[in-house]
Amino acid sequence: MTKDKIDRDNSKFIYQQICDIILNKIKNREYKKGKLIPSERELSNELEVSRYTIRKAIEELVHQGYLYRVQGTGTFVYDTQGEKENKKNNSKQIGVIMPYTDGVNIEILNGIENALDGSDYTFILKDHFNDYKKEAEIIQFMKSQMVDGLIINPAEDQKDSTAIYDLKSEKFPFVLVDRKLQFCHTSCVMADNINGSYEATEYLIQLGHENIMFLKGHYSNTSTIEDRITGYKRALREYGIEANDVFTYDEQQSRDKINEQIYNHIEKNNITGVICVNDIIVIDLIKMSRKYEIKIPEELSVVSFDYTDKIKHLEIKLTTVNQHSDIIGKKSVNLLLEYIEENNQEKEIQQIYQSCDLEIRDSCKSLD
Structure with a gap:
């Protein structure tokens, strides 16, 4: 087998050449769909480039949907065929992606769990820790697990991310909770x-x-x-x-x-x-x-x-x-299941605002 080499005189950036090498290995089935690819260290040694450059190439391919990462395990080739097979098997599973599993998000999760209780659906939960790159990796991971749809509380800084916009372009069923994105008009459920x-x-x-x-x-x-x-x-x-x-x-x-x-x-x-x-x-x-x-x-x-x-x-x-976060969780499930069951992510976008109540306790005093 001919060893892959980086052409340093090529007008393409080195990380782009690495992307091409990895894509060719996927196409030639050297890297099999759904399977682990070599580690950053192994690729760095093989191609004689820095691990930083390898990481940049992998991040680009994760972003494009060819690869996905599993924390503590490694990087895998995204298996689109596996997804199709799973759809035939009707997995009845949704993915839930949160910044953290605490505070308000716990209440949202309680609402999601209650809404799914008694249904045929279960859910997978992952935290992105307010990192849009991690969020993009999780989205690809969830899709590799063949979930039917996603509920996402998005990371704060989205200026360099297209992961959620890509979901919309692909007509993949998803609903945002707690916050919306300025650049991507899509369905969401949040407090008023x-x-x-x-x-x-x-x-x-x-x-x-x-x-x-x-x-x-x-x-x-x-x-x-x-x-x-x-x-x-x-x-x-x-x-x-x-x-x-x-x-x-x-x-x-x-x-x-x-x-x-x-x-x-x-x-x-x-x-x-x-x-x-x-x-x-x-x-x-x-x-x-x-x-x-x-x-x-x-x-x-x-x-x-x-x-x-x-x-x-x-x-x-x-x-x-x-802000009744548990109700927000329930409404997000109901909205997502509409999209999934009707197989129609193009139906009218809904932005649902849950009314808030002021609970008066002991921390305010009249100045009169």
Whole structure:
């Protein structure tokens, strides 16, 4: 067998030549569909190129749908024929892809499980840890497992990813949950974050607060966050409050730095009310209040989204916006099964907004 070589005088990038070599081996059945290909180290030694270049080529082929990765095992050739055979066998399985399996996502999963209970369908769960590259790999893995459809809570940063757009182009049944994507108009089920945030802000205004801060992390940039900011600003505007204060901090800093940044901003701007974008952010706020001995609600009123297990056991019972994540999970299943059972991903796109409720507890105080 002739050894494959990289032509360094070729106008093609080296990683593109590697892609061609791998594709030829798939075509010639040296790399068999559904089977493991050599490791990055083995390919690096064979082709006499860096592992970084091998990795780039593999990532490109994963993105194109020729390969998929399984964490801790390796890289496999995507088996489209196996998928066709499985469709004949009617697997009745859906894939669920989440950023993390905690907090709100646990509630969504509970809803998914309840909706599938008693049906013929089961589900496979994978986490992408907010990494769009990992998400793309999982999508290919799920398809290799011949799932009938996907429910996806997408990674935050999608600017360099086409994995979800490709699903739409392929007419593969899928539904997004919790957040939508600006570049890809598709079916999704999410909370009515604009009205939920509006109601939270309105509540603080009616308690006499005008210096109200919206607190978010630097790494929180999704349609969900944008909608919550929109609702906050709309309430201030409609009540004639000109100032709006969206404060963003780097949540990956040290605890002391986080405490200092939040405290200084509150003191400098005479903030009396805070809306926290989620449970993670409100925990940072509570930790800051402990350090600087700020009393809630006597000195600072606080509203947060998501009454999850993380915050249910805090010393203060927080007023929260309840987005009914379990219902979101149930509705996502119902919508996906419509697409699967009718075999019609081209039916009208549906964007379902689940109404939110403001649960008033003990973390807000009237200024009157």
